[in-house]
Amino acid sequence: MKKTILGIESSCDDTSAAVIQDGFLLSNIIANQDIHKKYGGVVPELASRAHQQNIVPVVRAAIKEAKINEKEISAIAFTRGPGLLGSLLVGTSFAKGLALSLNIPIIEVNHLQAHVLSHFIKIKNKQNEEPKFPFLCLLVSGGHSQILLVRDFLNMEVLGNTIDDAAGEAFDKCAKIIGLEYPGGPLIDKLAKSGIEDRFVFSKPKIKGFDYSFSGLKTSFLYFIRDEIEKNKDFIEQNKADLCASVQKTIIDILLDKLMLAQKETGIMDIAIAGGVSANSGLRDRLKFEAKNRNWNLFIPAFEFTTDNAAMIAINGYHKLLKNDFASQSITPLARFNNGI
Numbered sequence: 034m035k036k037t038i039l040g041i042e043s044s045c046d047d048t049s050a051a052v053i054q055d056g057f058l059l060s061n062i063i064a065n066q067d068i069h070k071k072y073g074g075v076v077p078e079l080a081s082r083a084h085q086q087n088i089v090p091v092v093r094a095a096i097k098e099a100k101i102n103e104k105e106i107s108a109i110a111f112t113r114g115p116g117l118l119g120s121l122l123v124g125t126s127f128a129k130g131l132a133l134s135l136n137i138p139i140i141e142v143n144h145l146q147a148h149v150l151s152h153f154i155k156i157k158n159k160q161n162e163e164p165k166f167p168f169l170c171l172l173v174s175g176g177h178s179q180i181l182l183v184r185d186f187l188n189m190e191v192l193g194n195t196i197d198d199a200a201g202e203a204f205d206k207c208a209k210i211i212g213l214e215y216p217g218g219p220l221i222d223k224l225a226k227s228g229i230e231d232r233f234v235f236s237k238p239k240i241k242g243f244d245y246s247f248s249g250l251k252t253s254f255l256y257f258i259r260d261e262i263e264k265n266k267d268f269i270e271q272n273k274a275d276l277c278a279s280v281q282k283t284i285i286d287i288l289l290d291k292l293m294l295a296q297k298e299t300g301i302m303d304i305a306i307a308g309g310v311s312a313n314s315g316l317r318d319r320l321k322f323e324a325k326n327r328n329w330n331l332f333i334p335a336f337e338f339t340t341d342n343a344a345m346i347a348i349n350g351y352h353k354l355l356k357n358d359f360a361s362q363s364i365t366p367l368a369r370f371n372n373g374i
C-alpha cells in the first residue's frame with residue numbers, strides 16, 4: 034500500500050500544505066501573508082488569524098493538486114514547533130481534527146529538522162542529489178542560525194547556535210534600517226548584486242566555538258547609518274546597493290567562518306544548507322567557491338524548499354511514518370524546543 038502523507042506548516046507567517054507519496058512530492062501549496070509588510074515584521078496575532086483564514090483552502094488545494102482522495106492519506110504531519118504559539122495552534126488543531134475525522138494517525142514534526150530534510154524531497158522524473166550521512170548542515174532562517182551534525186533522517190545534533198539574533202533577522206533588521214520592506218533578506222540580495230561588497234566594513238563577533246551572534250552587526254550598522262545621515266541626509270539613497278552588498282558580505286563571512294571551522298574539526302566533506310537565508314545568491318556563490326577549493330560535496334536546496342513550506346514537513350512525516358513514530362491526540366505545540374532540534 035502507498036504511504037501518503039499530508040503535511041501542514043503554520044509556524045510563522047506562511048500557511049502551507051503538501052502531499053508526499055512514497056517520498057515523492059505530489060503538491061506543495063503556500064499562502065504568504067502580505068499583511069505583515071506594512072508593520073515591518075510578523076505580527077503574531079495577525080499571523081494566527083491569517084492561518085485560520087488560509088488553512089482550509091490551502092489544504093483543499095494541496096489535496097486537489099495531488100490528485101488524491103483524502104481517504105488515501107496514511108497520516109497527517111504537522112509542525113509542532115518551534116515557532117509562534119498562536120500560529121502553531123492553528124496547524125496543530127487542524128491536523129488533529131482532520132485526522133480524527135479520517136481515523137488516521139498524526140505525526141509531530143520539528144520545523145528545524147524539516148528544513149534539513151528538504152534535501153530528501155523526491156520529485157518525479159528529476160534526479161535529486163542527496164547528501165550522505167553524516168553531513169553538516171548550515172541551517173539559516175528568520176528564526177535560527179545553526180550548524181547541525183546530521184547523522185540520520187531523525188538523528189541530528191546542534192553543534193553551533195546563535196546566542197542572539199538569527200542570520201535572517203540580521204538581514205531583515207538591517208533592511209528595515211535602510212527603509213526596505215519586510216522581509217528584507219530577498220531585497221538586500223537583489224540590491225547587493227549591483228553594489229560593491231567591500232565599500233563599508235561592519236563589526237564581526239568574536240565568539241568561541243561554533244556559535245553565532247548577529248546583534249552586534251545590527252547595532253554597528255544602525256550607528257553607522259545614523260552618523261552618516263547626520264552628515265548627508267541622502268546617504269542611504271545614494272549608497273543603497275553598496276550598503277546591501279557590504280552588509281550581506283559581512284553576514285556571509287560570519288556564517289562561513291564557523292561553518293569552515295566545524296568542517297575542519299569534524300572532517301565531514303558533505304555540506305548542506307537549508308532555511309530561508311539559503312536562498313541568498315551571495316551565500317550560494319560563496320559556498321560554491323569554497324566547496325570547489327576545499328573539495329566539499331555541496332548540497333543546495335531548490336529555491337521552493339528554502340523558505341517555509343509544507344513539503345519539508347511532509348517528507349519529515351514520511352520518515353517518521355516509516356518508523357511508526359506517531360503523536361498522541363493530546364499533543365500541544367511548542368514555541369521552543371530545549372535541545373533546539
Ligand code: KG4
Pocket residue numbers: 045173174175176177200201202204205216217218219222308309310311312313314339340341
Ligand atoms: O525559513 P524561513 O522562511 O522562515 C523561518 O523559519 O524563519 O526564513 C525566512 C527568512 C527571512 O528572514 C528572510 O529575510 C530570509 O529568510 N530570506 C533571505 C532570502 N530569502 C529569504 N535572506 C537573504 N537572502 C534571500 N534571498
Ligand code: ZN
Pocket residue numbers: 144148174175308309340341
Ligand atoms: Zn523556517
